[in-house]
Amino acid sequence: MTSLDSSPHAVQGVQPVPAGQEGKAAGGKQIPPAAVARLTLYLRALNTMLAEGVERVSSESLAEASGVSSSTLRKDLSHVGSYGTRGVGYEVQYLSRHIAAALGLTHDWKVAIVGAGNLGKALARYGGFESRGFDVVAIFDADQMVVGNEVGWLRVSDVADLETVLHRTGANMVVLALPAAVAQGVCDRVVAAGVHSILSFAPVMLQVPDGVNLRKVDMATELQILAYHAQRAQTPGQTA
Amino acid sequence: MTSLDSSPHAVQGVQPVPAGQEGKAAGGKQIPPAAVARLTLYLRALNTMLAEGVERVSSESLAEASGVSSSTLRKDLSHVGSYGTRGVGYEVQYLSRHIAAALGLTHDWKVAIVGAGNLGKALARYGGFESRGFDVVAIFDADQMVVGNEVGWLRVSDVADLETVLHRTGANMVVLALPAAVAQGVCDRVVAAGVHSILSFAPVMLQVPDGVNLRKVDMATELQILAYHAQRAQTPGQTA
């Protein structure tokens, strides 16, 4: 599931997610999961090019900038639509807009972060969110010593007020940056409060009902995967 | 020092898997990437069970604890070897050891973190590393105001001394927790210093030579993928 990249080594790690059952032939055409993940990479590369004043790009060079093969890129783009010109390439801004639209990034998403430890603070201050259409609208902690502190331009809310603040701020995504032991409890409350998109950094398997989209980032898992490959690489009589 | 977990298995007597008859995949064949990622989940679940005193487990319940199907779990374990008993299940400790061995977690890995901002500090203090066989041996920053500060039980080194400190500490994995703009430069130096396993949190496509293992964790990408699914769910898709 995770590895996407034709280059020597895979990138990007997340675990299998319950995969909401897509209703059969419902509204629109759906984009394969592997393609969705890569579209975000193309979007980033395109936006970098846009900032550099590049106006047109070929599948070959966009693919290289994104770390994928050009055939993969063209196939992925074909799920979004036909926005290139044969014999010429793609107009950077035009393609960027259409990918953004396909990904649902045409309006801002409001993100609440639960956990104001180092990780939560790092996320709250990470400029990359704001610039990509994600507005951090709240940050919570359970520790009364932390509640009320300023983090970036936000004030830390008491997690006891989770439901109230989520509702008031209109948050529609939540990032869990808290200890494994309390993650499930908070997750349940978040779901009950009506948020259906959750990104968890807690190293536990969280249970969510159908219809809730949970993604998980796990740093220990990533290191373990590296360890596996490193160990494999040490085949000959090389010193460790 | 740190073994796989707080649990009492100073793994060691595991790697001499009788490399005789496994024409399959047990002793030293390669495990599919998707399976490797999930094996880390099984390992975590098993170690939790071990801490709770559970001695045996069925594929069904281990699968549930890990969030996968039991057939997937059994297929994954078949890449590691045949360590279950038909009609009975798996012995928790025994299976845990063999998975750890297959993943190359029988010895400690030494991790250096580059970047002592919020994210770097969060990683350095994250207990989950130590308890899983990853020893954080150094943390670097370029900011002279930060160099020399204490983070956990480490002192922040100057990134100017990267090569020296990596060598002295024997670090064999590096985590990049720094701004996109400087990531490639530091990455090149890390590779030149002989480290072949890199986990990057920088939101850029890093270029590494063959033989270097690079994994990437990207929070903006994760949120964008959530946005895609959330948008689909919201769309007034007609019920068939």
Add this chain to the structure above:
DNA sequence: GTATGTGAAACTGTTCACAGCC
């Protein structure tokens, strides 16, 4: 001529169903 867009082929990963062993 050049580069996109797309069927078809090749490959990887998942699920099914049951044989084999307890």
Add this chain to the structure above:
DNA sequence: GGCTGTGAACAGTTTCACATAC
């Protein structure tokens, strides 16, 4: 009886090759 381990069927993904359009 119950549960593991695995070949076979199925589903998803990547690569290939070329028709198509500029």
